[in-house]
């Protein structure tokens with residue numbers, strides 16, 4: 187028999203756990219209630235694939251923002267993932283304990299920097315470099331991608347490193363004993379064996395990039411047009427909400443909530459893929 | 468102690484150590500190990516837990532190199548050539564001296580990819596050639612008939628005994644001279660153990676096998692030579708006796724060997 191105290195503690199914890207869950211449910215329900223009517227009126231296809239976003243004229247097409255989000259996120263993945271993988275391989279396989287104990291907290295620190303600081307740094311450092319050396323206004327997809335690439339590093343690095351470190355020692359020993367070099371072992375045994383964890387890390391990083399708002403608002407230029415090059419300004423789903431929510435009302439406000447629905451669904455899909463990948467062994 | 472047995476630069480000697488000391492950092496794990504392992508035979512290394520059997524085995528393919536702070540003193544020779552030189556090609560050494568581990572450790576890939584792993588890393592690219600090697604190695608360990616239809620399935624779906632045979636085949640695929648086995652049967656059931664023992668007797672026609680085992684019946688059953696290692700006061704392992712197996716088990720020269728094989732300690 188459990189004592190009364192134990193029972194009591196159990197119930198309290200259950201209630202707290204459920205309240206966390208209910209907050210999630212509350213937010214989701216709220217966003218859907220606010221956003222669904224406009225989607226119903228405009229039509230899901232016209233909403234997501236509509237080319238014109240002009241709330242004052244009653245036109246609510248978010249396709250330019252969808253393109254903006256996809257482009258910036260893809261850019262961040264292309265720039266960030268290879269760096270992150272090299273970093274995690276270095277930490278897991280090559281770095282002596284002294285060095286990895288220095289680098290690991292430093293990378294975790296990256297995760298702790300407020301995103302507005304990233305944005306500010308991007309604005310005064312990355313944007314001018316792009317403007318001066320590559321042309322265009324500088325406020326651009328490229329600038330957003332660079333900032334986001336840095337911001338996803340901690341997620342991708344730590345998850346990849348953990349999946350490499352958690353592999354059985356015997357894989358490595360087996361490969362070495364067959365005469366494989368360290369690099370051959372990493373490439374042909376360790377990376378494939380840790381693939382599911384690494385993929386999960388990358389997808390979580392991408393989810394983080396898609397959801398980021400503040401840092402990209404400051405460096406992206408926020409033009410509502412389909413960008414034609416990575417040096418063009420763009421606007422993402424998140425920045426669209428962030429910029430306009432302050433003054434929007436009526437249908438306009440609903441359309442921003444509907445944008446939130448689209449974002450929520452994208453992130454939910456990404457998270458489920460990440461969980462699926464991580465579980466597959 | 469065993470100078471009478473030392474096969475001095477005999478062409479029949481495959482592996483040889485002379486006065487080898489091994490240190491893990493400041494801790495000395497082996498002291499003064501001098502042993503000559505003959506060609507195409509089975510040599511068993513026995514001794515109590517922690518006496519340095521695995522450590523000695525891993526000297527022969529330089530697997531100890533993976534552990535930071537390991538230092539080896541003395542001479543270790545394969546076919547008369549020292550393998551602890553600055554310019555020793557460790558990859559070439561490990562191709563000649565393969566290793567099978569205590570726990571079967573197939574890679575998380577298909578049966579075929581496991582066997583083809585070594586040859587691929589060493590530059591064999593042609594599919595036909597690889598397939599030939601795979602079939603030949605699996606036949607050598609007597610696993611071909613069982614797995615020829617499931618070559619593309621994950622090796623981890625095989626039984627433990629089959630996995631260990633696969634690991635032996637994976638070593639054979641690289642074309643070794645010597646096969647080191649560190650308690651290869653300790654994770655297997657009696658049937659699988661018998662199967663591996665039979666295989667070892669077969670393989671000893673063509674390969675030099677060095678096996679570490681906890682199981683003294685196993686050592687007595689299958690080996691030609693037996694080496695008994697024991698810890699001294701400071702925990703460093705020394706080679707107490709090295710003799711033909713029949714002699715070591717029936718008529719040990721050293722009192723400590725006698726105590727160990729009759730079960731008085733260890």
Ligand SMILES: Nc1ncnc2c1ncn2[C@@H]1O[C@H](COP(=O)(O)OP(=O)(O)OP(=O)(O)O)[C@@H](O)[C@H]1O
Pocket residue numbers: 491494496514515516517518519520521522523534702
């Ligand atoms: N990586 C290591 N670092 C430090 N000491 C080690 C290391 N590996 C082994 N040792 C020590 O060296 C000694 C010999 O170990 P070894 O594994 O060779 O023994 P063993 O005879 O194979 O034992 P077992 O029968 O348990 O497998 C032990 O005292 C062990 O604690």
Ligand SMILES: [Mg+2]
Pocket residue numbers: 520521522649
């Ligand atoms: Mg051992």
